[in-house]
Amino acid sequence: MNKRLLKDLLYEQVARIGKAASSPKRLELLDLLAQGEKTVETLASELSADIKLTSAHLRVLKEARLVTFRREGKYIIYQLAGSDVAGLWVNLRQVAEEHLLELKMALGQMVADPAKLSAVSREVLLEQAKRGEVCVIDVRPLNEYETAHLPFARSMPVAEIERRLAELPSDLEIVAYCRGPFCLLSDEAVALLAAKGYRVRKILDGVSEWQAAGLPVEHLES
Amino acid sequence: MNKRLLKDLLYEQVARIGKAASSPKRLELLDLLAQGEKTVETLASELSADIKLTSAHLRVLKEARLVTFRREGKYIIYQLAGSDVAGLWVNLRQVAEEHLLELKMALGQMVADPAKLSAVSREVLLEQAKRGEVCVIDVRPLNEYETAHLPFARSMPVAEIERRLAELPSDLEIVAYCRGPFCLLSDEAVALLAAKGYRVRKILDGVSEWQAAGLPVEHLES
């Protein structure tokens, strides 16, 4: 009866993916890489970890074939092995949100001002954006916007908002989004713009969540 | 800057799910529980592991809130904490199949006779089954069929096939399915029926895969 051996082998392979996803640091790396390719240096600084540790974690992700890398001059650039990997990350997070009370509560407290959360559904927001009834801004760094962004969104990195206020309409509601529910960039943007008197809200979705919900995203035509 | 602390907390919670999914035995448990609730004893024998070890793994799954349990007389019955957990398992397996060559190849060799794999799409199969052009049989144990099964499928546990041959049409193509791509029950059924001269094929999908693809499944109205 070597069916057992065969099954062990199969489940063991899937467990390689599970193991890769069993460390908070590595999950954060996946979340970051879902926004676009990045150098080890960038990833390390986003993680607040040193480069050696980051490299070690990337190695594990690489061995699980969840990420690939290429060399570009002095830098090595990592990216997700496929969009299904971003989907898996979203799925993991959603299951965690659904079943882990601790996470649900932490998330609830995370949004600085819950009243600033957009109340409309994804589909309605998409329609409003299409008709120009709201101004959707992507507050992530530009290169992440260029990799993929929500339809009708314009790039407005949080670091540049102050300088580029003139580009924002004062009569429209502004809706900010960033990397996803665990990202605080859109909170910063909301605080900043609200202080300037703008009508501004945020959504929790990032590009991966939007895409996982079956909605379209835009890529930069290259 | 305690944003770091907050993020660490969030990713750590998700990592609880990843850790639970990082062991082959636990993944097999999830796969089994996706078919329906089961006692520890049943799970242990399906796993070919002893009860203590099975119990220990179930404990981990329980602490990650992926499964719940209830007592019924002498037995303790485990079940998945939600259908999203089955979806996560499918997603994990799909990512593994997509990116891990070893798994792709092992799966390729697993189906005893590749010619016996149904070539039609899920949607087409569903149509054919609805019109009675094929006979879809669910070769899992009856209680798993009762928990959920493919539309138009009839229950025909592999252990009973020999005895119930009279119930099967000899003029129609028979399509067998079981727990999913890692399950060998449908292979057994195909071998058995092919030897008796039936026209028989199998599909790799189980109920979870079918559901994850957005197709309907039937539950027993209770």
Next chain:
DNA sequence: GATACATTCTAACGACCATCGGAATGTATG
């Protein structure tokens, strides 16, 4: 070709995990 830099590789240590044996818990049965 020497130097600077980004990154990986190697080695090592402590923490955690899978597994197993034995004791304990809780439920049904006689």
Next chain:
DNA sequence: CATACATTCCGATGGTCGTTAGAATGTATC
């Protein structure tokens, strides 16, 4: 109430993992 049974809890052991420090690799620059 004693016994059988299913399951969990506790403790021990060996292996694996995260993390850190130091050496090595490969690329660009002067």
